[in-house]
Amino acid sequence: MFPFRCALRWSDLDAQGHVNNAHIVDYMQEARVAFFRDGPTSSLLDTGIVVVGHRVEYLASVDYSTEGVNIDLGVASVGGSRFEIVYTLSQQSRPVARARTVLCPYDFTAHRPARLSPETRAYLECARVDAEPLRELASAPLERRGTLTTLYSRWSDHDSYGHVNNAKMYDYLQQARIEVTTQWDPTMARAGAGESPYFWLVARQDVDYVAQMSHRLKPYAVRTAPASLGTSSMTLASEVFNPDDGTVFARGRTVMVCADSDLRPTPLPGSVRERLEPHLPG
Numbered sequence: 001m002f003p004f005r006c007a008l009r010w011s012d013l014d015a016q017g018h019v020n021n022a023h024i025v026d027y028m029q030e031a032r033v034a035f036f037r038d039g040p041t042s043s044l045l046d047t048g049i050v051v052v053g054h055r056v057e058y059l060a061s062v063d064y065s066t067e068g069v070n071i072d073l074g075v076a077s078v079g080g081s082r083f084e085i086v087y088t089l090s091q092q093s094r095p096v097a098r099a100r101t102v103l104c105p106y107d108f109t110a111h112r113p114a115r116l117s118p119e120t121r122a123y124l125e126c127a128r129v130d131a132e133p134l135r136e137l138a139s140a141p142l143e144r145r146g147t148l149t150t151l152y153s154r155w156s157d158h159d160s161y162g163h164v165n166n167a168k169m170y171d172y173l174q175q176a177r178i179e180v181t182t183q184w185d186p187t188m189a190r191a192g193a194g195e196s197p198y199f200w201l202v203a204r205q206d207v208d209y210v211a212q213m214s215h216r217l218k219p220y221a222v223r224t225a226p227a228s229l230g231t232s233s234m235t236l237a238s239e240v241f242n243p244d245d246g247t248v249f250a251r252g253r254t255v256m257v258c259a260d261s262d263l264r265p266t267p268l269p270g271s272v273r274e275r276l277e278p279h280l281p282g
Contacts (some may be wrong), residue, residue: 001072001073001074001088001129002031002034002035002038002072002073002074002127003070003071003072003073004030004031004034004035004070004071004072004073005067005068005069005070005071006027006030006031006068006069006070006071007068008062008064008065008066008068008069010064012064013064015190016061016190016199018061018062018063019061019062019063019064020174021056021058021170021174021202021205022167022170022171022174024056024058024062024089024096024097024099025054025056025099025166025167025170026167027069027071027089028054028056028071028087028089028099028101029165029166029167030071031071031073031087032073032085032101032103033045035073035085035127039123040119040120040123041120041123041124043120044105044120045160047105047107047114048105048106048107048108048114048161049103049104049105049106050103050104050106050166050209050212051101051102051103051166051209052082052102052103052104052208052209053101053102053206053207053208053209054099054100054101054166054170054205054206054207055099055100055101055134055137055204055206056097056098056099056204056205056206057097057098057099057134057203057204058096058097058201058202058203058204058205059095059096059097059098060091060094060095060096060097061096061263062089062091062096062097063091065091065092067091067092069089069090069091069096070089070090070091071087071088071089071090072087072088072090073085073086073087073127074086074127074128074129074131075124075125075127075128075129076100076128076129076131078116078121078124078125078128079116080115080116081104081105081113081114081115081116082102082103082104082113083102083103083116083124084100084101084102084103085100085101085103086098086099086100086129086131087099087100087101098134099134100131100134105120108161134204137204137206137235137253137255138253139227139228139235139237139253140227140237140281140282142223142225142237142238142239142281143281144223145223145225145281145282146223146224146225146237146238146239146279146281147180147183147184147223147224147225147279148221148222148223149175149176149179149180149221149222149223149224150219150220150221151172151175151176151219151220151221151222151240152219152220153168153213153214153215153216153220154215155215157215158215161212162214163212163213163214164212164213164214164215164249166207166209169207169209169213169240169249169250169252170205170207172222172240172250173205173207173222173224173238173240173250173252173254175222176222176224176238177224177236177238177254177256178190180224181200181236184275184276184279185271185272185275185276187269187271187272188200188272198258198259198260198266198269199258199259199260199261199263200256200257200258200259201256201257201259201263202254202255202256202257203233203255203256203257204253204254204255205252205253205254205255206252206253206254207250207251207252207253208250208251208252209249209250210248210249210250210251211247211248211249212249213240213249213250218244219243220240220241220242220243220249221240221241221242221243222238222239222240222241223238223239223241224236224237224238225237225238225279225280225281226276226279226280227253227280227281228280229268229273229276229277229280230268231267231268232257232258232265232266232267232268233255233256233257233258233265233268234255234256234258234268234276235253235254235255235256236252236253236254236256237251237252237253237281238251238252238253238254239251239252240252258272
């Protein structure tokens, strides 16, 4: 495993006093870049590489610490033009998250995937590890259903390729998620944004990237719907898209757990369930 220690920033904390879940993907990116720069894969960052999808399972909250977060990174699989990286994140020997990222070399000039070079493949193969797979988190396509929210990209959301960075998509989905759940039921307001008797914890979040997204002054949009309701959790499905032509940039699936003031899972209140059921797609 490739070890990496990621420093934290005080601004990474959210209103609940813990590192916001969206920043975990940013930490994964920092570890991944360090891994690429450590070997012949450094050229991938210069010529082009895109994230096909993320799978993130949150195990515990991350507190602010000058010691940062430790990340162990390995390669789960290597194909002809894509490969999968696995991560284990911990803080003071306490596991806080585990995740997977599928990546693909990409030729931005020709606008098509590129094959791995023999040298890159050999480096990735040397980092191969056996890793426990994450369970599949599936949901039905929204097919233009769901509650709409407006999304404005920021110039600072761009990466060196001139497109919105993959980690920012977690910010976009979070913003939409908080807006629509509060619309559905005001008691789902988050800490610092209203009075709520519950905490809503993100236990898992997967994102599939469909197309590159660029900055523009006109807004984009997100559609969000509850895909399923469990005993104490719910799965939300989301799509980030261009409302002008319908182009979908990313699809997300988020598992949220209802928790009490001690952050222990508690059954979904009947009132919340009643207000969310009409928004279930089909």
